[in-house]
Amino acid sequence: MDALIEGLSSVGYIASRRIATALYMAVNLQKPILVEGSAGVGKTELALSTARLLAHPLIRMQCYEGLDESKALYEWKYGKQLLYTQILKDRMGEALSDAPSMDAAMDRLHGMGDLFFSEPFLEPRPLMQALRQDDGCVLLIDEIDKSDEAFEAFLLEVLSAYQVSVPELGVIKAKTPPLVFLTSNNVRDLGDALKRRCLHLHIPLPEAALEERIVATRVPGIEATLTKELVAFVQSLRTLDLRKAPSISETVDWARALILLHADSLDPSMVRDTLNVILKFEQDIVAVEPQIVELLHRR
């Protein structure tokens, strides 16, 4: 487990024990892993880092309302199929012209290979691509809660058996099951069937110590004192009643912004100028602005 945490940190992801345990279980049990947490806590980043750690390709599928299997799984290359039929029509006359009777022509027709619905005309989409990787890959199904329920049901086959059925071709099964991450922002409750097939991991907002390490890793060249001040400030912001509390990605962005501005410690005017990096709603900014000095002195 410690090796896994270390490995993740070597590719720039500071994981807590719970995260590492869940990841370990996912690899061991070959089960997809459902990652929940508020926006910006590093759900997607976890999948990216895991792919880097395992040196597997990452295949990413962004979900949205109206996503269906022709966009997620496969599509036929209609244009090429159309050309194929045209060529076929031209050639057909030649091939069948010397047939003595209609029956013989039909027999000959049946004898020819049928290419119309076959692999060359198949346009693989993310799910199919992931199943066809021979050496395994990391499949990231992002924001599954944004997709429709019908799509969720369709995913069940892929997630539990790592196979898909294409009506014209039959069942396509993965040679090496991919490591699957699903992320969710809890826009809607996911179905029980889907939850049952997954391991569950909830990533909370991190503690101060962990967040300091994350900032230090993500923003090389930041000074330790600034990191401390910055994280303490963000942590105290989270205790306020805001519409959207800043999460890790905002902290990291802010740290980068401060580096760009050559700030080596936090002072009220600097904070006021850069507040829009961590707070994304006008009301929040208005609510926090008068309290900046107090928040800075609270430590």
Add this chain to the structure above:
Amino acid sequence: MQHQLEQFLRALRAADVKVSPAEAIDAARTIVAVGYADRELFKDALCATLAKTRDEVDRFDQTFETFFSRDQFHLPPPPPDGERKGGESGEPSPAEEAAANSPLAQMLLQGDSTAVAQAMEAAAERAGVGEIRLSTQRSRLTRKLLDEMGLAQIEQIIANARRMPDGEGLADRLDAARRALAAEAQRYVERQHELYASGSGKALREEMLAKKALNADGGIDPVDLAMMQALVRKMAKRLADRYSRRRHKAHRGHLDVRKTLRRSTAYGGVPFEIAWKIKKVDKPSIVAICDVSKSVAAAAQFLLTFLYSLNDVVDHLDAYAFSGRLIPVNDILDDNGVEGAILKVLQTIGFQQTDYGKALEDFVENHIDKVDRHTTVIFLGDGRSNFADPRLDLMHLIQQRARAVIWLNPEPESYWGQGDSVMYRYERFTHVAKQCNTLGQLERIIEDVLRTYVPH
């Protein structure tokens, strides 16, 4: 360990964490993969496989701690060697000999708490403590557990020792140990009760509550109030879930010939890309008007709770409350917690003389523009107008403008039209009027309402 795991899963289910057989298998595989050596790791790994939402994670943590914690036994320590021999002779007295023959007595005398704990687990298994369902079973099961451990024998040894001239010391020590053991057994059974029975007891109470009449004498017991609110919220959430699902549906309809033909030009007239007609989904809206006057006092709190929960989960809800006059309560519901909101509404306009005519007048005068052909109007009230003019003409107006008018009345149908009730006269202007005075009824009705009358 297999058995332990099953017990643990049972405890989880009692704590309302859903564990399916498939997940039970996963749990077993998990344990094989991680082993038991590291408690944290063991816990985290099981948590990832079994708990599937944040609430469930909390409940899992709690159950895990209760299940796998064992209190340390506080047995009286064994006396130093010299004293135990006692007397001049090295020969053991008959009482001591009897004690030596009983394994439990030996454990107790030597203060071997680990051994006692193990013996207790084994005895609990035989006594079936894990089958506990009700709190009234606790004392019986404690007794049974102690019997299984061989308490009767200990008691006999103590009685015998007391009769011996030099057996007092032994008897006292054994007696103290026996009391410690009894206390521990009681705690053990208590814990088991907490693990397995509290959940099913709660389910039972919720079931009773759902059937209880809301305008019964005294209304809902204050003890049950919190539970009722939780129940109502759960209901509203479930309804909203189902209801939003229906809104997303109906996307695929008939073939859109025009669009398909237009797209086919790119392929030389061959219709490769097929377009479907998409049904426009109406944004449904609900107007809820709630009576909070004296005559419905018992039910008002409950109706408001429901209104509050509905406000949380439905996008477009306009809520009004009235007794003498009518006011919009959306802001109050939005800005306050459920108890605060109810209190505030009742303080503002509650418990006055009902005047349906006046309330309808207020509504039509100020808020009638909220009602159009997409709107479902829900009245919650008893239809008792205190012999004032019920203003049926306004009701008729609302009915004409709205898509549907629904009336939920906490009184049984046999009371409608009796005394000052004008329910039957209002009923003519509603699409559906139903009696509704238990949570169960309310849920069923609201579900019907959403299915039938709310546009989708």
